[in-house]
Amino acid sequence: MFQDNFLARYSRQIVLREIGLEGQKKLGEKSIVIIGLGALGTVSANLLARMGVGRIRLVDRDYVELDNLHRQILYDESHVDRKMPKAEAAAERLRMVNSDISLEPVVEDVNHRTIEKLVRDVDLIVDGTDNFETRFLINDAALKHNIPWVYASAIRTYGMTMDIVPGETACLRCFVSEPPPPGSLPTCESVGVLPSITHIMASIQVAEVIKILLGLEYSRELLVVDVWTRDFIKVNVTRKDDCPACAKASYEFLEGRGYKATVLCGRNSVQIIPSKQTDLDLENLAERLRKVGEVKYTKYMLHLAVPPYELAIFRDGRAIVKGTTDESLARALYTRYVGI
Template sequence: MTERYSRQIRFLPIGEAGQKKIGKKHILLIGCGALGTANAESLVRAGVGQLTIVDRDYVEESNLQRQTLFTENDYHEQLPKAIAAKNRLQEINSTVNIQTYVMDATSENLPPLLTNVDLIIDATDNFDIRLTVNDLSHKFRIPWIMGSCVGSTGMSYTIIPGDSPCLQCILDITPFMGATCDSVGIISPAVQMVAAHQTAEALKILVEDRTALRTKLVTFDLWNNQYQMINISRAKKSSCPTCGNEPTYPTLAYQSQTKTEVLCGRNTVQIRARYKFEMDTLKKRLQQLGPVKTNPYLLSIEYKNYRIIFFRDGRALIHGTNSIEKAKSIFYQLVG
């Protein structure tokens, strides 16, 4: 064991045996924004064996306030977040096997990535994706750690399939606020607090010390000096469609999947087409409308009062509107 992890090894609940386990484990990180970058950096510094990052977005200027792995150059280059994060993470610890996927996380494309995954970390920004992760976690029997933050508040909860109440159970008894970073903003310390809870729980799972896991849902408000641990053990229901006696995993059904969505705090709509874009053909077509910027992962164009980003996997981000109808209209004007 190298000097790199010596201080972590001296922490008795981890020790040399725990460090060896960490170095053999595989984590799937879904989302690489504020929570994703904070978790990724901590886990890569801790020496996790393999980290798979899934993220659909690219680096924007407003990300730099709280998304700790990104630089101004990443923003100017419009790099996908997963790629920019990997570039920085490999500089931090070149021994970690890091795989990246620039794509939307869906019930279709996530299952192939779950082979040999020991833990899923939620760093997403909406409950549609979280409910899909919840179903996949239970179907494939993989623990996952929820996390979310907005303003100066945050929450985190660790879900162990077959043991903990799942997200579907929790939503039936616990009202989650509807505020978004668009309406109330967010401060960086709230991000770091949630990530600290998530990473600590992750280390417990990686070293197989499940007796130390927090069994309560934690919430906090840093600005108003509030911290609460909520016992939700009684929320688990035998009739739950995800973790009950006869699970149906409802969000994995095609009719339950979101094909368009308004992105948190972005004045942006994402549209996911049923096909992948032929980027060269699309570029030639769009150049008739105005200058097109490209990199190996996406192309973008300013059109009317909107900025549209096309990803190879068939997604488009229409910046400048929160209207799904308007976004679809712009999308079809450009791609037919």
């Protein structure tokens, strides 16, 4: 029965010369992690789950909000109403699509303390992030553990993507040697993003993921696409002999360089990351906090409204403080309500 279902479900991929029956079976044995489940990550997760990649870890620290729905394809209004973490919402949706694969939602911040355990046991890393800080971490972890990753980004009407295979291609730091300073790049919040470009970039990314997982020849150029002008430009990127990451194996970002508690630009929010991970008893905390404000909680997170601020507190101790971009005020609120 399983075999019949397998052949039926994937028949259009099995007849596809590029994949075939052997390729399809191989995909079922592969495991990947998708870091970031926004516009790019949800499209990639959607395609890769439907295509039958055997094990998919879904990682995102945030929860679903109304302004995500125009481009983040796995979410709906019920996820917004339920304040679902993106990783859980994505897994919930994809389980309805393909129950033959294993989906592993992880509601966690990706930082230098967490990245290695999130990627070390997979065959490939899919970049669904929206910032360079996390991409530099992915680059270091991928090189250190010899795992290929596929970079993708999109903003306004354009995007970029490139395959990074340790030992074979240039790495991210070969062409962007240092992360751009905070606030120096446009963000989705400030300049917007056309959903078409995120779908295109993620779709191209997925084709590359499949090629690499199947051991086929993959693309070696950086691809730049503008969906508005319909330009597709390929750029050769060469390995730099003095690249600190891929040439000298110095993984500065894994050692905590660049790590900080962050103002979430354009969202009037600050994220607080405690110096040690914890496992908060949210039920207990909810009891405590009912005295200070309106509390809603699920097994994943607690939401506290203390006007004009709101705190979303996650089980690992992390919190997003809304209503301010002042880091010290956010820390003070965290200390006051969560305690350190």
